[in-house]
Amino acid sequence: MAWFRAGSTVGKFAVRRTLTHGHYSVRRAQINDQSQLRFFHSTLYKSKAQTAPIPQPVPLSRLADSFLDSTSSVYLEELQRAWEADPRSVDESWGNFFRNFVGDAPKQLGISGQTIQESMKLLLLVRAYQVNGHLKAKLDPLNLDNRQVPVALNPDFYGFTESDLDRDFFIGVWKSSGFLSENRPVKTLRSILDRLEETYCGSIGYEYMHINDREKCNWLQERIETPTPVEYSKDRCKVMLDRLVWSTEFENFLANKWSTAKRFGLEGCEALIPGMKEMIDRSAELGVESIVMGMAHRGRLNVLGNVLRKPLHQIFSEFSRGNKPVIPEDELYVGTGDVKYHLGTSFDRPTISGKRIHLSLVANPSHLEAVDPVVVGKARAKQFYTDDVERSRNLGILIHGDGSFAGQGVVYETLHLSALPSYTTGGTIHMVINNQVAFTTDPQSGRSSVYCTDVAKALNAPIFHVNGDDLEAVVRVCELAAEWRQTFHSDVVIDLICYRRFGHNEIDEPSFTQPTMSKVIRGHSPVLEIYKRKLLESGKLPKEDIEEIQRKVNRILIEEFEASKSYDPHKLDWLEANWAGLKSPDQPAQIQDTGVKGDILRNVGKAISTLPMNLNVHKVVKKIYQQRSQMIETGEGVDWAVAEALAFGTLLVEGFHVRFTGQDVERGTFSHRHAAIVDQETGEKYYPLKHVMENQKDEMFTISNSSLSEFGVLGYELGYSMENPNSLVLWEAQFGDFANEAQVIFDQFLSSGEAKWLRQTGLVALLPHGYDGQGPEHSSARLERFLQMCNDDPRVISTDPTKQIQECNWQVVNVTTPANYFHVLRRQLHRDFRKPLIVMSPKNLLRHKDCKSELFEFDDMHQSCFKRLLEDQSLSSDPKKGIRRLILCSGKVYYELDEERKKLKNKDVAICRVEQLCPFPYDLVMQELQRYPNAEIVWCQEEPMNMGAYNYIAPRLCTSMKALGRGNINGIKYVGRLPSAATATGFYQVHVKEQSELVQKALQREPIQFPW
């Protein structure tokens, strides 16, 4: 068993040890043969030559010289002169040498016997500890690891022998902090090595030398390379013990009372709780007021109870009640619920320093790591709403598993948002519960990197590996992580190496798959026992104090258990804080009109189409903006982009926050939006929507191109949208089909989050969709999948459109006019509940000559709301008798059908557009059915039959027809592509043929006989 990735086969390699003095000797196998390296799946190890570069040759005669004696000083003077004239003329190692030593030379004459080569090599040895000391650190509580210690950590590799140990060396490292800094006194080699070992090879493995910022490394070295090891006071130790007792006894209590219940216990990693508490306390001391947390199953109940202070009797009651639904007194809506180790909560926690800190744990699904971006997005929203410009008052903390941190791509997607201007939260603290196993999978099968945290190196984040059996070391790194985050406002990672005492859950048998490890664990003392022993042995805490803590905790646990028996859960954690006053799906709610007063509309219109005189605008963009001005002035021909900007601008004026991200959204994938105008000379960007009002707060309107990620970015925006209901948060996919990269967010959060966790969101996803010959990947946003997830009952006719939306899990629309797009966006906020909105957004309609609206359609006098269905616009025949066919369709195919109808001068076919597919507008569809009593009913779509809206529409249309006595499913005729594996053809000409055939078929004279 090995908790690191490198294979155990390496254990048999030769151990190179010539300098066998005490603990400097290398405990584990070393790599000293290039041929052995091929067995490692790590890039960490370099060849001998690479790890210990040989300095520029020094003439042999000088090599034997004593450091800075008269002979070598002549030589050095020559070199020094050359270096002073041009530092590049000498080898870099000599450059370091001169910077470090020569300035102090006269004072250092007492250091007899230190040769130049020795100085160089000592520096390399020190550096090897700083870079690779973690590989020798005692990180595995089970001591089963056989990581390879690089030979560079062995003093004999540099030619030092036993006899050198008590010689004095000067080793100040230029521009370095800590005990090796340049103003440190001379030390013996032994004391230098002792301190290096203590510092870098103890219970903490510091990985930070990959950070290419001298200031940051120095900051860390100051804290790591302390002259003496950090000692905690008795009081601090007592607090740590108290927290550890809580953590341990909580799990013991659950295990004893409910021995067969799944709880994904923390046994083996109990140090997590004291560590987290320390991190929270230190963060609070340093100014953090609110923390958003995300974590998976492992230890979640313990965190809920001991960190977030969810009442223990409530947790116990959830176990005793066997996960029965809560029947609330005052509210009806309970949703579908979720298992207890997925639920979130929030709490105002007092801290040791007397401050209070708001903690919230975000609910999450089984899908490991999916909550990461959600947490970070929520933290960013908190920063916006609290004016936390420094990003120092709101913090995100993520707790990961070792298997999932290394394996799940969303980890990387989230990490990579951390420094982007529109996404940064000033650093997330990551803590990995590294129990050295993922379900039943060993690290050797689970990752290719040495550490499960290696992915974070890409970010220049410091990584602190720590032995979970050394409580004080865990607390130390937690403290350090909090300090790092508050100082540098960037991510930091703690790799808490522990073990899993039981199986994946309490019912699993671990020795089926990890027999060796299980055996060792059975004989291994829990961290609480280890710490108690340490305190007793060191005399820091008397036995009585320890027993008193233990008694107190056990007493409270029993009291809470007793209280749980009479606990009657009736209050749901639902629509609190910023969401207070919003309505649950069971409460009467309203959707307000979305039309805007004419003068506001025109003012906003002016603001979004006017550019500053001094902006050097590209001539094409200039023309687009001139056309926009004209649209506003004349009130005619308003296109999609202007409608969208009007929606945003009017919401801003009304005091709402608008945030819109996705790949290339600023210009727009289809070059239609141009929400950011790039000055052609300075490259600076101007955003008209940031200037709708005077002194508009910069972030009030945010539009930002995102990283090339769907899962991470959509998750982030979802988290953002969940903080405050008074914001319109939108994410646009480059093409709708890329949304499937974010499937977990759609499935697990957006479509079902309200039902599972009683949390609302009004997030809007814009998914460009439509068949225009761009091939299988750029035609379909997979509308059918979004519709399949809709929970509106196909058998039940609803006549209250507001209630219908409230009760439905989300809305899916395919809008065909700019005005209707304007209204559907505004409708998101002009109501007293929130619901996700999926928009099959257009591509070629963005510039379609007929896809235009008049400005009056946006005002409150004419079209005051979103039209869920657009009736036929151009009929002249008597609907009762003259209409032989009613084509129902959705999306841009309407324009093609209409054009064909015009071409054929066809007056007996009505075409009506279902703009809101879900929830299904029964009332309006039934009105149309009644309007054309004799018409053949056709559903026309461009997608293949197994895709698009057909399978969603058919049963609902059938229910409507039955209710009106208009037949049944056989009466619904289908026009569209035939079933297909791929969403669309890759051949443009085939596309054109298919498209014109389906349009012609929909308008053919003969009745349609398909499919029945």
Ligand SMILES: Cc1ncc(C[n+]2csc(CCOP(=O)(O)OP(=O)(O)O)c2C)c(N)n1
């Ligand atoms: C995305 C995803 N894939 C698979 C699973 C099934 N699963 C649940 S726990 C687990 C192992 C997790 O290992 P690790 O991250 O090390 O956490 P641990 O359980 O060891 O604390 C797996 C594979 C899941 N929950 N989520």
Ligand SMILES: [Mg+2]
């Ligand atoms: Mg694990």
